[in-house]
Amino acid sequence: MLHPPFDPQISQLTMEDILKVLTRGNKPLRRKLLSSRGALTAKPNPQLYDTAPAQSQPQTLSPEQDSDLSDVDFFAPKSPEPQKHTEAKEAVPKSAEQYQPSLKRISEPECRQIFRSHRLELTLKPMDAEAENEDEEPPRKKRKKKNEMKPEPLKPIKKKPIYPQPLSTFSELRSLYNVSRRLLKNLHKQAYKVPTEIQLGSLPLLLDPSAALSECSATDIVDKVNGGIDLISMAPTGSGKTMTFLVHAISQILQRRSREGIKDLELDAVIVAPTRELATQIAIEGRKLAAGTGVKIVRMKKGVQLPSVELQMPSNEEVESNDEDLGSETSEEEDEASGGEDKTTMNKKDSSTAPITKANVIVTTPLMLQGFLKGRKALPSVRQLVLDEADVLLDPLFLEQTAKIWDACTNTGLRVSFWSGTMSSTIEATILEKLSSRVKSLGSKPAPLFRIVVGQRDTAAPNISHKIIYAGNEHGKIIGLRQLFRPTPGDKDAVRITYPFLIFTQTIDRAKALYEEFRYDLPLADDGSSRIAVLHSALSETARSAIMTRFRSNEIWVIISTDLLMRGIDFPTLKSVVNYDLPQSGAAYVHRSGRAGRAGRDGIAVTFWTQEDRPYIKAVANVIRLSEKQAGIPIEKSGVAESLYRTLPEVKKGDRRELRAKGVPARRPQSHTSKITTKSGYDKRKENNRRGAIEASKRRKRERANDSGDESWGGIDD
Numbered sequence: 001m002l003h004p005p006f007d008p009q010i011s012q013l014t015m016e017d018i019l020k021v022l023t024r025g026n027k028p029l030r031r032k033l034l035s036s037r038g039a040l041t042a043k044p045n046p047q048l049y050d051t052a053p054a055q056s057q058p059q060t061l062s063p064e065q066d067s068d069l070s071d072v073d074f075f076a077p078k079s080p081e082p083q084k085h086t087e088a089k090e091a092v093p094k095s096a097e098q099y100q101p102s103l104k105r106i107s108e109p110e111c112r113q114i115f116r117s118h119r120l121e122l123t124l125k126p127m128d129a130e131a132e133n134e135d136e137e138p139p140r141k142k143r144k145k146k147n148e149m150k151p152e153p154l155k156p157i158k159k160k161p162i163y164p165q166p167l168s169t170f171s172e173l174r175s176l177y178n179v180s181r182r183l184l185k186n187l188h189k190q191a192y193k194v195p196t197e198i199q200l201g202s203l204p205l206l207l208d209p210s211a212a213l214s215e216c217s218a219t220d221i222v223d224k225v226n227g228g229i230d231l232i233s234m235a236p237t238g239s240g241k242t243m244t245f246l247v248h249a250i251s252q253i254l255q256r257r258s259r260e261g262i263k264d265l266e267l268d269a270v271i272v273a274p275t276r277e278l279a280t281q282i283a284i285e286g287r288k289l290a291a292g293t294g295v296k297i298v299r300m301k302k303g304v305q306l307p308s309v310e311l312q313m314p315s316n317e318e319v320e321s322n323d324e325d326l327g328s329e330t331s332e333e334e335d336e337a338s339g340g341e342d343k344t345t346m347n348k349k350d351s352s353t354a355p356i357t358k359a360n361v362i363v364t365t366p367l368m369l370q371g372f373l374k375g376r377k378a379l380p381s382v383r384q385l386v387l388d389e390a391d392v393l394l395d396p397l398f399l400e401q402t403a404k405i406w407d408a409c410t411n412t413g414l415r416v417s418f419w420s421g422t423m424s425s426t427i428e429a430t431i432l433e434k435l436s437s438r439v440k441s442l443g444s445k446p447a448p449l450f451r452i453v454v455g456q457r458d459t460a461a462p463n464i465s466h467k468i469i470y471a472g473n474e475h476g477k478i479i480g481l482r483q484l485f486r487p488t489p490g491d492k493d494a495v496r497i498t499y500p501f502l503i504f505t506q507t508i509d510r511a512k513a514l515y516e517e518f519r520y521d522l523p524l525a526d527d528g529s530s531r532i533a534v535l536h537s538a539l540s541e542t543a544r545s546a547i548m549t550r551f552r553s554n555e556i557w558v559i560i561s562t563d564l565l566m567r568g569i570d571f572p573t574l575k576s577v578v579n580y581d582l583p584q585s586g587a588a589y590v591h592r593s594g595r596a597g598r599a600g601r602d603g604i605a606v607t608f609w610t611q612e613d614r615p616y617i618k619a620v621a622n623v624i625r626l627s628e629k630q631a632g633i634p635i636e637k638s639g640v641a642e643s644l645y646r647t648l649p650e651v652k653k654g655d656r657r658e659l660r661a662k663g664v665p666a667r668r669p670q671s672h673t674s675k676i677t678t679k680s681g682y683d684k685r686k687e688n689n690r691r692g693a694i695e696a697s698k699r700r701k702r703e704r705a706n707d708s709g710d711e712s713w714g715g716i717d718d
């Protein structure tokens with residue numbers, strides 16, 4: 001039998017939180033279940049920023065319009081006519097109420113005010129690399145030679161921000177941007193109340209750039225966007241990027257279908273994500289949004305055949321992954337055969353006899369699709385390429401795989417979007433280079449490339465709190481685990497972690513070893529070892545997906561993982577993340593900690609360190625300090641104690657690269673501390689049983705002393 005989690009905070013979870021856990025499972029919930037479990041319950045406000053003082057918000061609504069805003073009609077006419085209130089009501093929080101009515105475009109100064117108050121910045125990227133440099137930080141000053149005149153200080157030349165129409169309410173998707181009723185209804189079922197910043201800033205621009213920029217004073221830009229845009233999109237973790245690109249992709253397909261009278265399922269969009277877990281999650285979310293629209297979304301699997309044409313090119317070698325997690329497809333067990341969940345038809349043009357999977361959208365990892373393309377096939381019908389976690393997909397380690405997919409999308413009208421919580425200027429340069437070389441090789445017309453950034457680049461979401469704690473002893477990080485579960489009374493470093501939570505380690509071996517160690521540390525009263533699992537790329541896909549499902553359905557409360565789960569994975573109720581091993585870069589820290597505190601909820605990220613980590617901590621500490629500054633947390637309250645921060649050495653450039661590729665040297669395979677513990681499993685189990693017995697006896701004693709027996713949990717004592 002399943003017991004509820006012991007943490008009383010869990011019982012405070014709202015029904016919709018629990019429902020979200022369930023709906024992130026492998027099968028979309030049945031409609032009946034959705035409505036009976038309160039899927040329409042409102043969610044917390046997911047907006048991370050709204051810094052505009054109330055009086056400075058645009059106040060041009062008439063009283064009728066104003067009152068109209070709290071009731072949103074999902075079936076509003078497309079023309080600017082008064083809305084009818086026929087469908088479910090949508091409560092609009094204060095910040096959104098202050099926005100303009102959904103049927104009217106607002107002036108550029110008003111757009112600017114909204115963009116600024118939500119810390120949104122949109123710019124147009126120049127297509128040539130030289131001009132691009134002007135947009136970036138100035139080059140570092142050269143070392144002064146003797147007798148050289150002091151150079152003029154270089155000032156960064158900032159590109160002028162652009163202010164398109166913001167998406168004030170979801171109803172505008174229909175009234176202003178022609179999104180289908182069905183798609184909007186599906187969105188409504190998700191119980192989203194207000195658009196997040198990235199949705200607010202980028203959906204209008206993606207869906208109808210001309211309409212979104214209609215009040216924009218830079219008329220030269222407006223003229224260029226008719227054929228659609230390319231977009232680099234940087235927004236904090238858990239801020240709703242997935243829904244943004246999915247709504248855009250589905251809506252584009254539906255609009256083209258009605259415009260061109262297409263009846264067949266034609267492959268229109270390819271969404272690439274770095275791991276199977278993320279690809280599966282995107283496909284599930286996509287299917288929920290596309291339900292009833294006729295748009296079919298399929299996750300790419302080994303053996304799936306897609307409609308393609310053969311290119312006259314030499315066959316390329318299969319690319320081996322050099323990362324154990326992010327590109328682990330080749331090392332995997334037998335995958336499910338093609339088309340398992342999809343109806344298939346035969347493609348007579350294809351030389352192979354394998355059935356062709358018909359879909360509008362394919363969600364894939366780079367290696368999965370590459371396995372099908374094998375460097376010789378092209379997907380000419382694809383018009384949308386979405387790179388989720390684009391910075392990892394375009395990292396030199398994976399660029400070759402991603403580029404092959406990009407090159408296989410030979411349609412000259414291809415539009416590309418790049419999504420992540422972090423993106424370096426090197427990655428942006430790679431994007432520019434790739435886009436311009438494509439224009440040259442295909443002779444296609446370049447689309448304007450925009451960049452939208454929410455908040456400060458490369459920082460953790462402001463609703464996550466951080467803590468770095470020393471956790472070393474001679475065996476490794478044993479003290480850290482004790483701090484986690486058995487804080488010594490009065491220990492100022494003790495952190496209370498609540499179930500469910502994720503623990504990240506550096507390697508598969510360490511994840512396995514920590515699992516062996518930690519499963520006997522979970523209190524027996526909480527069903528001990530049955531609540532914990534280890535997840536890494538060496539497990540079979542079936543095992544991986546079973547663990548994900550059990551975690552989402554609250555059967556498992558702790559997952560120990562490698563960086564396989566670092567990016568994009570959404571466990572809506574996850575509050576805590578533990579970096580048992582130091583993240584390998586500042587960006588890795590942002591993504592790992594971003595598994596907690598999703599959609600505006602609070603989250604906590606705890607990072608353990610030992611002496612062996614000391615030379616590498618600064619990169620992570622800097623990200624924490626920057627994120628805290630952005631969230632308005634004073635230095636005295638920083639999660640990185642000033643006494644520690646001051647003594648940390650800067651991480652050298654070469655070390656940073658090495659760290660990013662291989663992690664902290666002491667925790668690499670075969671190093672002396674890559675092991676977690678020296679105790680055997682037998683000893684650990686015995687110790688745990690003894691502890692459990694003591695606990696139970698103490699509890700019985702307390703219960704006898706206090707008839708009510710109503711205890712609240714205050715951490716686990718030794």
Ligand SMILES: Nc1ncnc2c1ncn2[C@@H]1O[C@H](COP(=O)(O)OP(=O)(O)OP(=O)(O)O)[C@@H](O)[C@H]1O
Binds near residue numbers: 043046199240242569
């Ligand atoms: N407008 C909204 N209101 C409330 N919740 C939302 C809204 N949009 C998305 N969400 C929810 O926010 C959570 C995080 O969304 P999502 O997974 O898209 O984040 P993300 O920005 O892609 O994060 P990451 O960078 O980690 O990949 C999801 O549970 C999603 O259902």
